[in-house]
Amino acid sequence: MLHTGLTDIELINKILQGNQALFAQLVERYQSYVFTLVLRFTDSREDAEEISQDIFVKTYRSLADFRGESKFSTWLYTIVRTSCITFLRKKKLDITSIDNERTYLQLENQESGFKADTVEQKSRHTMVSQAIRLLSPDDAQLITLFYKGEQSLEEIGRVMRLEPNTVKVKLHRARHRLKEKMEKYFSHEVREIQGN
Amino acid sequence: MDTHIQMEERLWDYIDGRGTPVERSSIETLLAENMEWQRKYKELLNIHQMMQEVELDAPSMRFSKNVMEEIARLQVAPATKTYINKNIIRGIGAFFLAMIGGFLLFCLGQFKWSGSGSGPSSTFLPRYDLDIDTKMKTFNWGRIFNSAYTSIFVLVLVILGLVMLDMYLGNRKKQTA
Structure with missing residues (x-):
């Protein structure tokens, strides 16, 4: 899943210093991880792609809030989860019931x-x-x-x-x-x- | 059935590499001697391996480009801790504490602390007049809201609010400068 080269923290520091293009590396590194997690919430690939894109935009906007206390993937998952729950609330789907x-x-x-x-x-x-x-x-x-x-x-x-x-x-x-x-x-x- | 589930749970712990050395050793003994445990272990190990082999779904080829196009016109927002001033949070806390404190003082002021009960305990304990519903209806609210104390209390809150607003605007000015 992870590419070689700069670590997540190194990439984030460089992005925060203004090197926006490096964010593409983070996207490529985690796009399948995020997309798969989103697909667990929705059956539609189109919806999943739209939500995933939104997640990465939110991630970029709030990147300065990542303090490096946990793994980047753990922090990213918090955004995935809230975004998916918001999406499901909009669609009014029950996410808690197993046999729904x-x-x-x-x-x-x-x-x-x-x-x-x-x-x-x-x-x-x-x-x-x-x-x-x-x-x-x-x-x-x-x-x-x-x-x-x-x-x-x-x-x-x-x-x-x-x-x-x-x-x-x-x-x-x-x-x-x-x-x-x-x-x-x-x-x-x-x-x-x-x-x- | 419970034993069956317990067996599965213990085996999953073993497969995940969890458990104390003693527990792991006891499971190894069971696996060496018990056919049922061997069969279940093989079954769960198969599932474990399959789940490890599952590939992640990939989005479309343009996904990364789409994201980069989207963020091209955006900037990283400043970290939350830089624009949330702790003094403002403390000020808001003080404001609410003052409100709650004022309300409690008012409530305590409504109790009749001197009682005329007949029991032995009534000589030591205050008699509370808890007929709140009737009291609320008959109470002269105008007396409270016109009193000097209420005016002072409201004035303090307004000053506190203005101080907080001034601090907030000052901090915003510093950030944008």
């Missing part, structure tokens, strides 16, 4: 598609990605932060204002639900993988 209408709708729409696919067409990555999308936004974000955002339980807890132990329990539950989704919708593939 949106999830059911998603399942109904995707179930037939999953069954029509053959094992060869579907890579392990695609299967896990699709299973993650069937989770609630909170579960999906937690898994993405832990596995792809390289965030520790303590860092996630700081952003979500939760105790690390609570984050651990939530992560266990999220993984358990992911396993259930995979067994329910990709049972054939899961058996194949476990057979290997």
